[in-house]
Amino acid sequence: xxxxxxxxxxxxxxxxxxxxxxxxxxxxxxxxxxxxxxxxxxxxxxxxxxxxxxxxxxxxxxxxxxxxxxxxxxxxxxxxxxxxxxxxxxxxxxxxxxxxxxxxxxxxxxxxxxxxxxxxxxxxxxxxxxxxxxxxxxxxxxxxxxxxxxxxxxxxxxxxxxxxxxxxxxxxxxxxxxxxxxxxxxxxxxxxxxxxxxxxxxxxxxxxxxxxxxxxxxxxxxxxxxxxxxxxxxxxxxxxxxxxxxxxxxxxxxxxxxxxxxxxxxxxxxxxxxxxxxxxxxxxxxxxxxxxxxxxxxxxxxxxxxxxxxxxxxxxxxxxxxxxxxxxxxxxxxxxxxxxxxxx
Amino acid sequence: xxxxxxxxxxxxxxxxxxxxxxxxxxxxxxxxxxxxxxxxxxxxxxxxxxxxxxxxxxxxxxxxxxxxxxxxxxxxxxxxxxxxxxxxxxxxxxxxxxxxxxxxxxxxxxxxxxxxxxxxxxxxxxxxxxxxxxxxxxxxxxxxxxxxxxxxxxxxxxxxxxxxxxxxxxxxx
Numbered sequence: 001x002x003x004x005x006x007x008x009x010x011x012x013x014x015x016x017x018x019x020x021x022x023x024x025x026x027x028x029x030x031x032x033x034x035x036x037x038x039x040x041x042x043x044x045x046x047x048x049x050x051x052x053x054x055x056x057x058x059x060x061x062x063x064x065x066x067x068x069x070x071x072x073x074x075x076x077x078x079x080x081x082x083x084x085x086x087x088x089x090x091x092x093x094x095x096x097x098x099x100x101x102x103x104x105x106x107x108x109x110x111x112x113x114x115x116x117x118x119x120x121x122x123x124x125x126x127x128x129x130x131x132x133x134x135x136x137x138x139x140x141x142x143x144x145x146x147x148x149x150x151x152x153x154x155x156x157x158x159x160x161x162x163x164x165x166x167x168x169x170x171x172x173x174x175x176x177x178x179x180x181x182x183x184x185x186x187x188x189x190x191x192x193x194x195x196x197x198x199x200x201x202x203x204x205x206x207x208x209x210x211x212x213x214x215x216x217x218x219x220x221x222x223x224x225x226x227x228x229x230x231x232x233x234x235x236x237x238x239x240x241x242x243x244x245x246x247x248x249x250x251x252x253x254x255x256x257x258x259x260x261x262x263x264x265x266x267x268x269x270x271x272x273x274x275x276x277x278x279x280x281x282x283x284x285x286x287x288x289x290x291x292x293x294x295x296x297x298x299x300x301x302x303x304x305x306x307x308x309x310x311x312x313x314x315x316x317x318x319x320x321x322x323x324x325x326x327x328x329x330x331x332x333x334x335x336x337x338x339x340x341x342x343x344x
Numbered sequence: 345x346x347x348x349x350x351x352x353x354x355x356x357x358x359x360x361x362x363x364x365x366x367x368x369x370x371x372x373x374x375x376x377x378x379x380x381x382x383x384x385x386x387x388x389x390x391x392x393x394x395x396x397x398x399x400x401x402x403x404x405x406x407x408x409x410x411x412x413x414x415x416x417x418x419x420x421x422x423x424x425x426x427x428x429x430x431x432x433x434x435x436x437x438x439x440x441x442x443x444x445x446x447x448x449x450x451x452x453x454x455x456x457x458x459x460x461x462x463x464x465x466x467x468x469x470x471x472x473x474x475x476x477x478x479x480x481x482x483x484x485x486x487x488x489x490x491x492x493x494x495x496x497x498x499x500x501x502x503x504x505x506x507x508x509x510x511x512x513x514x515x516x517x
Binding site for chain 2: 034038047052061063065068079080082084085086087088090097099101106108110112114115117120121124125128162164173176178187189197198199200201203204208210218219221223224253259260262264266268270272273275277279281283284285286287288289291292307309312314316325327328
């Protein structure tokens, strides 16, 4: 029998102690540079052009957009590719985004309160430096700027999880590559052009009021709670929890929400770079995978459905009245191993 | 503001204008559909020239890379392709026979599925998980760019318990 409180107590204990899982001390200079680069967008304004590619097992998605960013949290993106998004643009004001579909004359307003959660960001940075070694790599020029390159290496597996190219002068991340556990690139983000400026006028970032456009509702995401015991209690059903998590992962947050009147418990786990979400409900609501290409997976006595969407993976299954969905940036084998360990 | 000249639009596309002029052209493009069209034409022309100039370079220009990736994506078989594949004679006879048998012996099962047991769209879980990366250092929290220009899949969501408690899980550095 598995008790949530034990995992949470262990997790919180490790968090509070800031226990480093490796004997090797962290590099203070590299960690400091990493922290500066994480916060750079809150103090730097710039215009430029970005290319983003998500590499998936069966498909990849490339996006190119012109960006105008006014510190600390106003950003406008003007999409140039793919062709289906050409001319569309989005405006982000803190946690609210206005996504303007020029062709259909629709503006989708979405909110993500997680973006305002500075406490969670600081906590996750602590997790990152506990679980990853930060090492310098050979410098390179990106978008005409001299950079310092950093490798983030998992202390348990020795694998490179991320490579960052940080502007030597301003400390802004100009290029980023994320890697899967087998070493393949899963995401790449790169500035093709950048120009720093302090003169971006605020009116450019006013919410769009475009004649002839209608408003559509985008997604709303609330910041989850880190009071996990209360969250689990609020679910109102006997929930399942993973006995196994990959090294470095800890429970960090959770929330309970009603979706189409179905109560869902969501638990979030993280190692500072990679995240894992476990969603579950006790009302027999299966995961609708009709819009995705699925693979059947058999483990223990269960049959689950596996989906790879870009670099994100999902495994759905059910057990004794509970329906589960496990979502993360982990391999199928890792998801199956975690799912196999889920018990009440 | 008057309509910007073509030269001025080209400078804008290449981020070569002074910041004030850049912002002025940007605002004008918001309001003027005629100039937006001209802007789109110039971008296409610019990309064509860039592609041509880069033809002898080792690195592919970014627009071409995007087109390649999107072409790769479009190579995936569509639902119609899969239906066509299943309609080949080698499959069609046994599949048709199986369907007839299933319709005869198991109408209750088919009816049960069609009646729609409760379900939650997997896209909701993928989007929600991506949003959580907003508090992860260097995380990508927006998921697919195209998904941001779609009607939400969580309109029926009511959050019951999601108030962060400050100070419970602080990490000491």
